[in-house]
Amino acid sequence: MTGYLLRRLGVGILMLLALSVLVFIMLRLTPGDPIDAYINPSAPMSPEALAELRRRLGLDQPLPVQYLAWLRAAAVGDFGFSTQRSGVAVLPLVLDRIWPTVLLMGAGLAIAIVVGIAAGIWGAVRRGGASDLALSIFSSVGISSPPFLTGLLGLWFFSTQLRVAPSGGMLTPGAPFSLWDLLGHLILPACLLSIGHAALIMRYMRSSLLEVLGQDYVRTARAKGVREVWVILKHATRNALLPVITLIGSTIGIAIGGAIFLESVFNWPGMGLLLVNAVNGRDYPVIMCATLVIGACVIVVNILTDITYAAVDPRIKVAA
Amino acid sequence: MRNFGCLTAVAICAALAGPALAQDKTITGAFDVGPGGFPKGFNPLAVTSGFMWLKTYYEPLVVYDAGLSELQGALASEVAISEDRKTYTFTLAEETWHDGEAFTSADVKFTFDLARNPAAASVFAGRLSAIESVETPDDRTAVFTLTQPDAQLLTIIGQVMILPEHALSQMAPESIATSDWWSTSPVGTGPFKFSRYVTDQYVELVADEDYRGGRPKVDRLINRYFENSAAAVSALRAGEIQFTYVEPDDARSFDGNDAFRVIEGPSWVVNYIGFNNELDLWDDVRVRQAVMHAIDRETIVTALYGGAAEVANCGYTAEALVPGGIEPYPYDPERAKALLDEAGWDETNGSAPIQWLTYYGTPQAANVMAAIQAMLAQVGVNVVPRALDTPTYNSITYKVDGADPAQFALNYGGLTFGPNPAQLNVALNSSQIPPAGQNIMRVRSEALDGAFAAALGETDDAQANTRWQEVCRVMNAELPWATMWVANRYGVVSSDLVDFVWTPAPGGGPYADHPELWDIR
Numbered sequence: 001m002t003g004y005l006l007r008r009l010g011v012g013i014l015m016l017l018a019l020s021v022l023v024f025i026m027l028r029l030t031p032g033d034p035i036d037a038y039i040n041p042s043a044p045m046s047p048e049a050l051a052e053l054r055r056r057l058g059l060d061q062p063l064p065v066q067y068l069a070w071l072r073a074a075a076v077g078d079f080g081f082s083t084q085r086s087g088v089a090v091l092p093l094v095l096d097r098i099w100p101t102v103l104l105m106g107a108g109l110a111i112a113i114v115v116g117i118a119a120g121i122w123g124a125v126r127r128g129g130a131s132d133l134a135l136s137i138f139s140s141v142g143i144s145s146p147p148f149l150t151g152l153l154g155l156w157f158f159s160t161q162l163r164v165a166p167s168g169g170m171l172t173p174g175a176p177f178s179l180w181d182l183l184g185h186l187i188l189p190a191c192l193l194s195i196g197h198a199a200l201i202m203r204y205m206r207s208s209l210l211e212v213l214g215q216d217y218v219r220t221a222r223a224k225g226v227r228e229v230w231v232i233l234k235h236a237t238r239n240a241l242l243p244v245i246t247l248i249g250s251t252i253g254i255a256i257g258g259a260i261f262l263e264s265v266f267n268w269p270g271m272g273l274l275l276v277n278a279v280n281g282r283d284y285p286v287i288m289c290a291t292l293v294i295g296a297c298v299i300v301v302n303i304l305t306d307i308t309y310a311a312v313d314p315r316i317k318v319a320a
Numbered sequence: 321m322r323n324f325g326c327l328t329a330v331a332i333c334a335a336l337a338g339p340a341l342a343q344d345k346t347i348t349g350a351f352d353v354g355p356g357g358f359p360k361g362f363n364p365l366a367v368t369s370g371f372m373w374l375k376t377y378y379e380p381l382v383v384y385d386a387g388l389s390e391l392q393g394a395l396a397s398e399v400a401i402s403e404d405r406k407t408y409t410f411t412l413a414e415e416t417w418h419d420g421e422a423f424t425s426a427d428v429k430f431t432f433d434l435a436r437n438p439a440a441a442s443v444f445a446g447r448l449s450a451i452e453s454v455e456t457p458d459d460r461t462a463v464f465t466l467t468q469p470d471a472q473l474l475t476i477i478g479q480v481m482i483l484p485e486h487a488l489s490q491m492a493p494e495s496i497a498t499s500d501w502w503s504t505s506p507v508g509t510g511p512f513k514f515s516r517y518v519t520d521q522y523v524e525l526v527a528d529e530d531y532r533g534g535r536p537k538v539d540r541l542i543n544r545y546f547e548n549s550a551a552a553v554s555a556l557r558a559g560e561i562q563f564t565y566v567e568p569d570d571a572r573s574f575d576g577n578d579a580f581r582v583i584e585g586p587s588w589v590v591n592y593i594g595f596n597n598e599l600d601l602w603d604d605v606r607v608r609q610a611v612m613h614a615i616d617r618e619t620i621v622t623a624l625y626g627g628a629a630e631v632a633n634c635g636y637t638a639e640a641l642v643p644g645g646i647e648p649y650p651y652d653p654e655r656a657k658a659l660l661d662e663a664g665w666d667e668t669n670g671s672a673p674i675q676w677l678t679y680y681g682t683p684q685a686a687n688v689m690a691a692i693q694a695m696l697a698q699v700g701v702n703v704v705p706r707a708l709d710t711p712t713y714n715s716i717t718y719k720v721d722g723a724d725p726a727q728f729a730l731n732y733g734g735l736t737f738g739p740n741p742a743q744l745n746v747a748l749n750s751s752q753i754p755p756a757g758q759n760i761m762r763v764r765s766e767a768l769d770g771a772f773a774a775a776l777g778e779t780d781d782a783q784a785n786t787r788w789q790e791v792c793r794v795m796n797a798e799l800p801w802a803t804m805w806v807a808n809r810y811g812v813v814s815s816d817l818v819d820f821v822w823t824p825a826p827g828g829g830p831y832a833d834h835p836e837l838w839d840i841r
Contacts, residue, residue: 050720084360085360088500096519155551155554156554159554159555159558160554160557160558163558163559166558166560167551167554167555167558167560168546168551168554168555169521169522169544170521171521173348173518173521173522173524173542173544174346174348174522174524174540174542264547265547265551267521267545267546267547267551269519269520269521273520273547274520276547277520280709281711282709282711282712
């Protein structure tokens with residue numbers, strides 16, 4: 001197991017390096033000059049002052065040299081300073097934004113997992129019934145609704161029309177911290193984030209459970225007189241969960257993408273909002289760091305998914 | 321164990337309940353949404369807008385009234401101007417800084433020395449260049465001596481927020497610009513005191529108990545940040561904020577809703593199509609005239625602005641500044657085609673695509689540009705609109721070395737012409753071509769430079785309007801820009817607010833909105 005983990009981590013670091021090269025090159029391919037992010041457009045600088053600033057920032061060096069200089073500093077945790085926020089170091093800024101994103105994404109995925117699995121089981125057990133049909137329709141609509149659409153519609157309906165949820169932010173401005181306040185702000189974006197994932201999980205869970213319910217060992221359990229609820233929940237569901245776990249692991253990357261949209265719609269102060277603002281403001285150091293942190297999160301989650309998979313199914317040996 | 325359980329239960333209950341509903345009076349607004357705002361612009365020397373919010377905790381020496389018609393005292397109780405317009409004497413009001421230190425003329429000198437210092441990344445450095453020195457004969461008097469009369473000086477001074485020398489003088493000008501003092505512990509003299517900034521979320525101010533204009537009627541003022549005006553409108557409708565700037569379409573959706581009041585006013589910004597003078601394409605004035613005749617401005621104003629805009633035939637629309645008898649350039653596509661034929665347009669460009677840049681990202685601007693594109697296509701001018709984010713736009717238009725004028729053969733933008741029309745000078749005078757100023761379309765016109773020089777140097781108030789009429793006449797005849805219109809802008813305020821004052825001033829003013837008098841029911 002340890003050897004497997006080390007190997008996966010090694011591959012993960014190589015993937016992060018490749019990601020950093022890719023993002024670095026893509027940023028340089030965007031129109032304009034990185035130096036523009038450092039100067040005030042309302043107070044244009046003379047060509048001499050601009051050249052001096054370019055030299056000081058190392059932007060007069062060839063691209064590979066610039067990248068290696070960035071990498072050398074990043075290796076010791078120095079991701080530079082935000083160009084949008086005077087004097088603010090990038091790494092603490094990005095790390096501060098992780099937990100709001102984890103909170104939103106975690107809540108959204110938790111809701112999606114609970115609702116998706118429960119609805120999947122219900123749909124499989126009531127196969128062909130009216131409730132199964134209703135859930136199938138929900139599943140099709142949910143899967144085909146991108147987060148920015150559900151986000152905007154949800155904001156309009158629940159905040160503006162019904163006024164049952166705040167229209168944005170993580171806490172009421174100016175109010176002291178309270179858990180209710182946080183939950184009140186969290187519930188709507190988390191539910192909206194969960195829709196697509198719940199629909200997907202439900203669909204997988206339903207088909208997987210239907211397949212398992214036709215297996216011999218399920219028939220044997222029933223023949224032994226085990227109660228139907230127990231047959232479904234203990235014997236069938238556990239085995240039906242295997243493909244669902246794989247799905248959940250692979251959707252975390254998608255969930256991060258969804259969280260980026262929803263954070264913008266709900267002004268949720270997480271990594272997504274930070275990244276969008278950084279892109280809009282050409283804050284290259286923040287874009288580089290935030291992208292890498294998000295990439296690292298996805299890699300770690302994928303490793304954790306593999307380990308969970310092994311724990312749920314004893315037949316699988318991760319080291320194999 | 322039981323005690324621990326009880327304590328835990330109490331702690332959870334306390335955390336859940338939380339004193340979320342504070343009993344004090346708070347006004348929350350999206351004060352930095354819209355073109356007058358500058359979200360996260362904390363350093364008042366480095367911003368070009370957002371002055372309405374900054375003035376709630378800083379103050380300038382003088383300020384326009386809420387109608388933007390005349391300047392009045394703020395931190396200066398009186399202003400005396402010498403006959404030759406080269407000496408301005410400010411008598412200062414009695415006031416203390418929010419940290420208890422006395423406000424004196426030394427703060428005024430410190431502020432203007434800093435604002436004129438390019439090392440401090442001050443956007444005012446160029447615009448205050450007429451000031452030769454600031455002297456402080458006593459604590460309550462500041463004397464500004466100018467090298468030459470400058471008609472826009474008082475307007476600029478009205479945007480310079482006075483800063484505390486005792487808090488900033490220890491820092492080098494270079495580090496002042498990048499200091500986190502601005503967003504963590506700034507000290508001003510305004511009716512509200514800075515309390516805290518929650519990164520990217522909001523800024524909170526609290527009432528200054530001993531403000532010279534009286535203690536503010538509300539205890540706290542909160543400026544919430546939003547990604548766009550649509551998000552702010554949602555929060556307004558949900559009752560979470562009491563004010564925001566809104567787009568025209570959103571403003572109409574509040575008609576007949578008694579819970580809100582729509583505030584409408586002129587933007588003081590002229591929208592224009594700028595011709596890049598570096599290109600031979602626009603050399604012939606008949607081509608520029610053809611562009612004017614090809615665009616049905618009246619129809620666009622009616623159809624896309626709901627009538628809430630005024631067609632402009634020079635850089636401004638103020639009645640007193642526009643002379644009679646200037647060319648109105650009515651919509652006349654046949655005339656436009658004839659002018660293009662006379663100018664030999666088919667040979668100089670024909671139907672080749674022409675890059676048309678803008679930094680406007682609103683749906684309305686996209687619609688306006690699409691309409692103009694179709695109208696110009698009808699007379700044989702093939703423009704290709706391209707909306708860019710502001711940094712990219714600036715990187716192309718302000719570029720000095722290796723600039724490619726073909727990349728921005730045309731632009732669609734807006735420029736402030738009020739309350740003082742002198743502000744047009746920075747974008748039209750040949751001395752203001754980048755990197756010196758904001759004449760990004762590289763307008764070079766001796767007649768216009770001369771008209772600006774005469775207007776800016778005019779010392780006789782009675783003659784000032786005549787001078788500006790001459791600037792208008794030259795703009796109208798030479799067409800360095802195809803001027804389009806001056807549109808209205810809107811704010812929506814909750815009916816719960818009392819004595820709240822807002823006007824769509826360019827850059828957010830500042831203007832005398834008296835935040836200390838704002839109240840909430």
